Amino acid sequence: MADVSKEPARIAGMFDAIAPRYDLLNHLLSAGIDRYWRRRAIRSIGLTGRERVLDLCTGTGDLALAARQARPGAARVVGVDFAGAMLTIGMEKVRRAGLERAIALVRGDAMRIPVADASVDAVTIAFGIRNVEDPDAACRDIARVLKPGGRLVILEFAIPTNRLFRVVYLSYFRHILPRIGRAISRHDAAYGYLPASVGAFASPSAFMNLLRKHGFHDVSADSLTFGSVFLYTAKRLEV
Numbered sequence: 083m084a085d086v087s088k089e090p091a092r093i094a095g096m097f098d099a100i101a102p103r104y105d106l107l108n109h110l111l112s113a114g115i116d117r118y119w120r121r122r123a124i125r126s127i128g129l130t131g132r133e134r135v136l137d138l139c140t141g142t143g144d145l146a147l148a149a150r151q152a153r154p155g156a157a158r159v160v161g162v163d164f165a166g167a168m169l170t171i172g173m174e175k176v177r178r179a180g181l182e183r184a185i186a187l188v189r190g191d192a193m194r195i196p197v198a199d200a201s202v203d204a205v206t207i208a209f210g211i212r213n214v215e216d217p218d219a220a221c222r223d224i225a226r227v228l229k230p231g232g233r234l235v236i237l238e239f240a241i242p243t244n245r246l247f248r249v250v251y252l253s254y255f256r257h258i259l260p261r262i263g264r265a266i267s268r269h270d271a272a273y274g275y276l277p278a279s280v281g282a283f284a285s286p287s288a289f290m291n292l293l294r295k296h297g298f299h300d301v302s303a304d305s306l307t308f309g310s311v312f313l314y315t316a317k318r319l320e321v
C-alpha cells in the first residue's frame with residue numbers, strides 16, 4: 083500500500099523530483115483531457131477581464147495560464163506552490179507566453195497563504211487540495227483572502243461511482259498508471275501515491291460540507307468524465 087502521508091516536506095520533495103516530467107505525464111496519463119478540465123474550471127468563474135485570481139497549488143502553472151489566457155481572462159493571476167522546481171518550470175512557461183507582467187508565481191503554503199485579507203476575486207485549485215496536509219486550514223485561509231462574494235473553484239480526482247466504469251478505471255488508475263508514471267518520471271513512489279491519495283481523500287459530499295463549514299455558500303460539485311474528476315464551485319459570503 084502506497085504511503086499517503088501529506089507531510090509538507092515529503093509532498094514538496096516528491097513534486098520537486100517529478101517536476102521535469104510532470105506536464106508530459108499529466109497530458110499522457112489523462113489522454114489530454116486535463117486541458118478540458120482546466121478550461122471548464124476557468125469558465126465556471128465567469129471572468130470579465132478585471133479579476134485578480136489566486137491559483138493555489140499552482141505547480142507548473144497550467145491553471146494560472148488558463149485563467150489569464152481565457153477570453154475574457156483574469157486581469158492578474160498569482161500562483162502559489164511550495165515546490166520550487168515545479169514553479170521554475172511554470173515561470174519558464176509564463177515567460178515563453180510573454181505574460182510575466184500578468185502572472186506571478188510565488189513560493190508559499192496553501193495553509194498560510196502569502197496574500198492579504200479580502201484581496202482576490204477568485205481562488206482556483208487544480209488537483210492540489212488532496213495533497214494539502216490540512217485541507218481544513220487551507221479552506222479557512224481561502225475564506226480569509228477572498229473578497230466578499232468571491233468565487234472558489236476546485237478540481238479534484240474522485241473514485242467513479244458507476245460500477246462498470248469503476249472496474250475499468252480502477253484497474254487503469256491503480257495498476258497501469260503507476261507503472262507508466264514510474265517508468266517516465268523515474269520516481270518510485272509518486273505515481274503510486276496518486277491513486278492512493280485519491281482513495282483516501284474526502285468524498286464529494288464530505289468536501290462540500292467542509293466548504294460550508296467555512297462559510298461558503300452556493301456550494302456545488304459537478305461530476306466530469308464519468309465521475310473521475312469533480313469540479314467544486316462555491317462563493318464566499320457577501321458581508
Ligand SMILES: C[S@@+](CC[C@H](N)C(=O)[O-])C[C@H]1O[C@@H](n2cnc3c(N)ncnc32)[C@H](O)[C@@H]1O
Binds near residue numbers: 142145
Ligand atoms: C498534482 S499537483 C497540481 C499542479 C497544478 N495545479 C496542475 O493542475 O497541474 C499538486 C501541487 O500541489 C502542491 N502543494 C501541495 N500541498 C501544498 C501546500 N500546502 N502549499 C502549497 N502547495 C502545495 C504541490 O507542490 C504540487 O505542485
